[in-house]
Amino acid sequence: MKTLIVIPAFNEADNLAQLLPQLCAAVTADILVVDDFSSDDTVQVVKNQGLTCLRLPIQLGAWGATQTGIRYAKRHGYDFVLTMDADGQHLPEEINHLLDAAFRNQFDVIIGTCPQRVSRLKKMAWRLFKIISRIRIEDLTSGFRIYNQQAIQVLADKAASLLDYQDVGVLLLLLRSDLKIHEIPVKMSLRQDGKSRVFSSWLVVFKYMLQTTTLCIANIGAKKSQ
Amino acid sequence: MTTLTIFIIGALLSISILYLVRKGKLHGPYATWWLMVAVFAIVLSSFPKIIDWVAVQVGITYPPTLLLVVSISFILIRMLTMDLALSRKEQKIRRLTQRIAMLEAGLEQAESDGVDSNKQN
Known part of the structure; x- marks a missing residue:
């Protein structure tokens, strides 16, 4: 089973310098870092570790970078893609745990979940999205996931290229394609710098809420409920 | 007087569109759209009675x-x-x-x- 670990990274040189050696020690899978037009030496850190690094010439955001990795996996015939964050939130020792579940082939997507990590405010937002979209998944935003070949086909497609975040939009697309999603609880460490990169200001949060709500409403009735 | 103004606007618009297409600055379908707008402006300003008729x-x-x-x-x-x-x-x-x-x-x-x-x- 060929597995590719995809790590989207934007200015994560310090975190990657810590994470990559641990990761190489913990798993045998191939590792790919997608550099989302960083201004620090993310690329150099990855190269020093002897790993492949894709460099985006234009910033595409977290999902755009992740999708690059998924397209790379499709091109190179990988059976599974595991996505994880570069900031050390997702622990290398949990990977094998998730991979075991994926290898059993009962599900197309495995999500490593840790709902305890999020604030109450964010949980309220999740509840809203779940009510509108009728997704029955606990953790909507976890980027710690494994996709099998069917899921890779769906996510590498053009239709997924206009999404902006690896959360509700991606989940809706997967469910619409009739793929089975399974959640496994995992341990996650709190972010070292304590702040989310996606939600750097209230304006960004507001924009995200508005966009995701629109996406949920637009997808009412478009999928078979799981 | 207004009709004359609109006529002039329409005429200038069509000339500008044709000029931009000729210079290769305006792409096919967009040019067609804008030319249609210009033609409408010219036709409606020449025969304002059309609007009255349609409205009725x-x-x-x-x-x-x-x-x-x-x-x-x-x-x-x-x-x-x-x-x-x-x-x-x-x-x-x-x-x-x-x-x-x-x-x-x-x-x-x-x-x-x-x-x-x-x-x-």
Whole structure:
């Protein structure tokens, strides 16, 4: 089973310098870092570790970078893609745990979940999205996931290229394609710098809420409920 | 007097459009749209009675309302199609960016393999 670990990274040189050696020690899978037009030496850190690094010439955001990795996996015939964050939130020792579940082939997507990590405010937002979209998944935003070949086909497609975040939009697309999603609880460490990169200001949060709500409403009735 | 103004606007618009197309600054379908707008302006300013006639047919008592409603609707439709076109462009740019990144990595890989095999020879 060929597995590719995809790590989207934007200015994560310090975190990657810590994470990559641990990761190489913990798993045998191939590792790919997608550099989302960083201004620090993310690329150099990855190269020093002897790993492949894709460099985006234009910033595409977290999902755009992740999708690059998924397209790379499709091109190179990988059976599974595991996505994880570069900031050390997702622990290398949990990977094998998730991979075991994926290898059993009962599900197309495995999500490593840790709902305890999020604030109450964010949980309220999740509840809203779940009510509108009728997704029955606990953790909507976890980027710690494994996709099998069917899921890779769906996510590498053009239709997924206009999404902006690896959360509700991606989940809706997967469910619409009739793929089975399974959640496994995992341990996650709190972010070292304590702040989310996606939600750097209230304006960004507001924009995200508005966009995701629109996406949920637009997808009412478009999928078979799981 | 207004009709004359609109006539002049229409005429200037069509001349500008043709000029821009000739200079290669305006792309096919957009040019057609704008030329249609110019032609409408010229026709309606030459025969303003058309609006009155249509307004009576559809039961509007104050004809200028018809003109305003129709023009605003067309502007809105045009804006929507512009955003559609922009989304398509965004999608293409993202796909291209991703492909460049993949090709570049493949190229570097091939180059370093080439260097390695040269060393062995």
